Amino acid sequence: MRLPSVLRGGVFVALLVSLPLFGLQHWFLNLLVFVLMYATMSSAWNLVGGFAGYPSLGHAAFFGIGAYTIALIFKGHVLTTGYEPFLLLPLVGLVGALIGWPIALISMRTRADVFAIVTITFLFVVQTLAFNLHDLTGGSQGASLPIAPFSAANFELPFYYVLAALLIFTMGLTFATMGSKLGLSLVSIRSDEDKARGVGVRTMGVKVLAFSVSVGITAMVGAVWAYYQSFIYPQFAVDPLITIAIVLMTFLGGRGTLWGPVLGAVILESGQQLLTYQLGAVQLYLIVYALLFLVIILLLPRGILPTIEDRLRMRRRRRRADAAAALQGDPTPSNQTDSAPMLRGSAS
Amino acid sequence: MHALIQGVILGILTGGVYALMASGQTLIFGIMKVVNLAQGAMVIMAAYLAYQLFTRFGVDPFLAIPITTVLMFGFGVVIELLFLRPLRREDKSELSLLVTFAVALLIEGALSVTWGTTYRSINANYANSSWTLWGYQITLVRLWAFLLSLVALGLLFWILNRTRFGRAVRATVQNPESARLLGVEAQWVSALGFGLGAATAAAAGSVYGLLYPFYPGSHYDLISRLLSIVVLGGLGSVGGAVIAAVIVSTSSAIVAATISPAWSEMTFFVILILVLLIRPQGLFGNVDRGAI
Numbered sequence: 001m002r003l004p005s006v007l008r009g010g011v012f013v014a015l016l017v018s019l020p021l022f023g024l025q026h027w028f029l030n031l032l033v034f035v036l037m038y039a040t041m042s043s044a045w046n047l048v049g050g051f052a053g054y055p056s057l058g059h060a061a062f063f064g065i066g067a068y069t070i071a072l073i074f075k076g077h078v079l080t081t082g083y084e085p086f087l088l089l090p091l092v093g094l095v096g097a098l099i100g101w102p103i104a105l106i107s108m109r110t111r112a113d114v115f116a117i118v119t120i121t122f123l124f125v126v127q128t129l130a131f132n133l134h135d136l137t138g139g140s141q142g143a144s145l146p147i148a149p150f151s152a153a154n155f156e157l158p159f160y161y162v163l164a165a166l167l168i169f170t171m172g173l174t175f176a177t178m179g180s181k182l183g184l185s186l187v188s189i190r191s192d193e194d195k196a197r198g199v200g201v202r203t204m205g206v207k208v209l210a211f212s213v214s215v216g217i218t219a220m221v222g223a224v225w226a227y228y229q230s231f232i233y234p235q236f237a238v239d240p241l242i243t244i245a246i247v248l249m250t251f252l253g254g255r256g257t258l259w260g261p262v263l264g265a266v267i268l269e270s271g272q273q274l275l276t277y278q279l280g281a282v283q284l285y286l287i288v289y290a291l292l293f294l295v296i297i298l299l300l301p302r303g304i305l306p307t308i309e310d311r312l313r314m315r316r317r318r319r320r321a322d323a324a325a326a327l328q329g330d331p332t333p334s335n336q337t338d339s340a341p342m343l344r345g346s347a348s
Numbered sequence: 349m350h351a352l353i354q355g356v357i358l359g360i361l362t363g364g365v366y367a368l369m370a371s372g373q374t375l376i377f378g379i380m381k382v383v384n385l386a387q388g389a390m391v392i393m394a395a396y397l398a399y400q401l402f403t404r405f406g407v408d409p410f411l412a413i414p415i416t417t418v419l420m421f422g423f424g425v426v427i428e429l430l431f432l433r434p435l436r437r438e439d440k441s442e443l444s445l446l447v448t449f450a451v452a453l454l455i456e457g458a459l460s461v462t463w464g465t466t467y468r469s470i471n472a473n474y475a476n477s478s479w480t481l482w483g484y485q486i487t488l489v490r491l492w493a494f495l496l497s498l499v500a501l502g503l504l505f506w507i508l509n510r511t512r513f514g515r516a517v518r519a520t521v522q523n524p525e526s527a528r529l530l531g532v533e534a535q536w537v538s539a540l541g542f543g544l545g546a547a548t549a550a551a552a553g554s555v556y557g558l559l560y561p562f563y564p565g566s567h568y569d570l571i572s573r574l575l576s577i578v579v580l581g582g583l584g585s586v587g588g589a590v591i592a593a594v595i596v597s598t599s600s601a602i603v604a605a606t607i608s609p610a611w612s613e614m615t616f617f618v619i620l621i622l623v624l625l626i627r628p629q630g631l632f633g634n635v636d637r638g639a640i
Contacts, residue, residue: 055442057449106624113383113441114583114628117575118620120385124572125617132610240568244453247446286457293450297443298434 005175005258016164020157029156033228035269036163037221041242042249042261043170044217048210049247050255051183053190054108057243058119061126062096062215064238066222069095071143071232072136082149085227086162089220096219097212104211108204111193123240130234142233145226159228163221167262170217174258186210187256244293245272252296254303263304354484355605359598361490364497365555367593369570370577371504371586372548378521378584379541382432382444388570389452390546394420394553395470395562396459402470409470409554410496416550424546427451428539452567459564469561493555500551501590507544508586517541521584569613576616580623582630592631595619 020029041059049055069092070085079085107118130137137143150158177183185206188196197203226232249268254260275285300307373387397416401407407415431447478487508514519527520537528534556562577596581588596619604612623630 053442055445057445106621109624109628113377113381113445114579114624116445117383117579118624121572121575121617121620124568125614128610128613241453244449251446284457284461286453286460290450290454290457293453294431294447297447297450298431301436301439301443 009171009175013168016168017161020160026156029160031270031273033156033159033163034273035266036160036167037225038245038249038269039262039265040163040167040170041218041221041246042253042265043167043174044214044221045246046250046255046257046261047174047177047186048207048214050250050257050261051177051186051190052207052210054207054211055116055247056119056211056214057116057240057247058103058121058123058126059215059218059246060239060242061119061123062100062218063222063225063242064126064130064234065099066092066096066219067226067232067237068130068137068143069219070223070226071145074146075143077146079146079149082158085145085223086158089162089166089223092223093216093220096222097216100212100215101208104208105204108207108211120240120243123238123243127234127238130238137234140234142231145230145232147230148227159224162224166217166220166224171258171262173213178258182206182209190256244289245269248293248296251303252300254305254307257303257305260303260305350483351605352602355601356598357484357486358490358605359601360594361486361494362559362601363594363597364494364501365552365559366573366577366597367590368497368500368548368552368555370574370581370589370593371501372545372552373574374578374581374584374586374589375504375517375548376542376545377578378586379517380432380444380538381441382448382542383441383575383583384542384545385445385448385571386427386452386455386567387545387549387574388567389455390420390424390549391553391556391570392562392564392567393423393455393459394550395557396463396468397550398554398557399463399468399470402472409472409558410492413496413500413551413554416554417547420550420553421543421547424543425539427546428542432542433535433538452571456564456567463564465563465565467561467563468557470557472558489558493559496555497552500548504544504548504586513537513540517544572613573616576620579620580630582632585630585632588630588632 019032024032041063045056045059070088073088073091074085077084103119103122107115107122110118131139133139148155148158177186185196185201185203188199188201189203189207193203222237226237245268249264250261251264252260252268253262253264272285272289275288302310369387369391373384376382376384376387394416397419398409398412401412401415402409431451432444435443435447472489474488478485479491480486506514508517516527516532516537519530519532520534520541524534527537560566573596577592578589580596581590581592596616599619600612600615603615
């Protein structure tokens, strides 16, 4: 089990690193940047929404907090190399996590539905603040960041690699969590929090930690996005649609899996970009998006990956049952083949 | 002091409208354990219906309420049957949040396509008339809106307390399993209950359209207010929602009158946080329900 996942990870990293070397066109690189953005945020959301079962609807608020943090730090600065904002990403992540910590401490006193209420309300509060705190955010006129001094030919590349690094970091974190006591604690919270606390899981500490890390990563992505856009408005930096996109991608791919959120982001973000090109009008796109959302939840409530895994497991079990039935059916060759499935079973 | 009392008057009058919207939302939660994030969108949708009836046929928004209420009741039942009923029980509370959010987006998109994204308002000829009472202004529309909300709430209480359907609803809220054992058809109570919630949104929507200009995205403003009210009142408690609506809208009107209108939005969130810190089950919520 260990080796294939390392191999899979290696192939994925190699693919991410080498993808831009194929001389891709600008629109495609731009698409990849957005896919990576959403893949990272979905993976981060998955830590708290997928494993711990706390469906945060407020992650877009932290995306905006990250965006405005980087805008504030570099207000009126002129960049020399253009890499300075990337170097300060850990600081942005820390800011996001520090703001997320008390929010989690208060809102996680409640269970799934009320938690969702508190987080979505927080999202709207942050949006209101972004509009009202003129001195900090520039209000509805927006805030500008220094324009990245990268050459026009390779403008997207630095953003691509930074986001790829963030995604690999988040997935590494997820992988490490899945194999650790922390991951087990989170899953136990999802299945039965009271019982988990009863057997000695430190539920509050674990889930608050997961939330803080998750929103910290989201803030970092927001910062990269703001730098990439170089001009941000409250309605786009703190957008409920971002929350919905993140949640939808995680659900589509499969909650609580390592690859699900990435798969969901690849499918939905490229689909979304195509849709906006095709439909143009924002309103029609809203309808299509909502319908897609409803169809996914009703037809694939557990996501693509868990459904496929289930199918495969069922097929394997059926094949094994068939083989067993065949063996029982005619007893003569059973002496020769009897030991073979046993051996195979113990080896796998 | 004058501004403060004026704020209190305004807050109480507006509170009636919010009480109407929130009572539907808390009712839906009580019956189905579903937090309906589309409640605000349904209010705005009803406001557009009233707008259309007013501009096209000249129907007064107050008189349009019976029409919009019936339409929205049907809409609510259809939404429940199509999107909420198929959810499996073990992850219903989590998935229903996402489903109702998607329904809100669907409504927003449909409204934008039909009526565009600019602000609309219903300009009835009495929209600007007001009384002055001991130096305090009371706009006629708000007073009517308040009275109408009282009537609608009274009707809702009558349905809940005096009809067979209402008894089935209350039984389901108190204990779904026992209700089912005693022959309450939970599936139909859910569908009709969701319709009833949509109907309160419809009544509130007509009034909302008279009081404020609106556009398809207005439901985002509404939903955070409604959620704060519902949590403060105690999820599932209709009476609690009414009291909470008056408390919340009065305090936000006071903040708007004394500090700045821009900060009145924050009042909702501050109240929500305080409730969660001091009394997480809300004013009239049950502790043993397990949701909180």
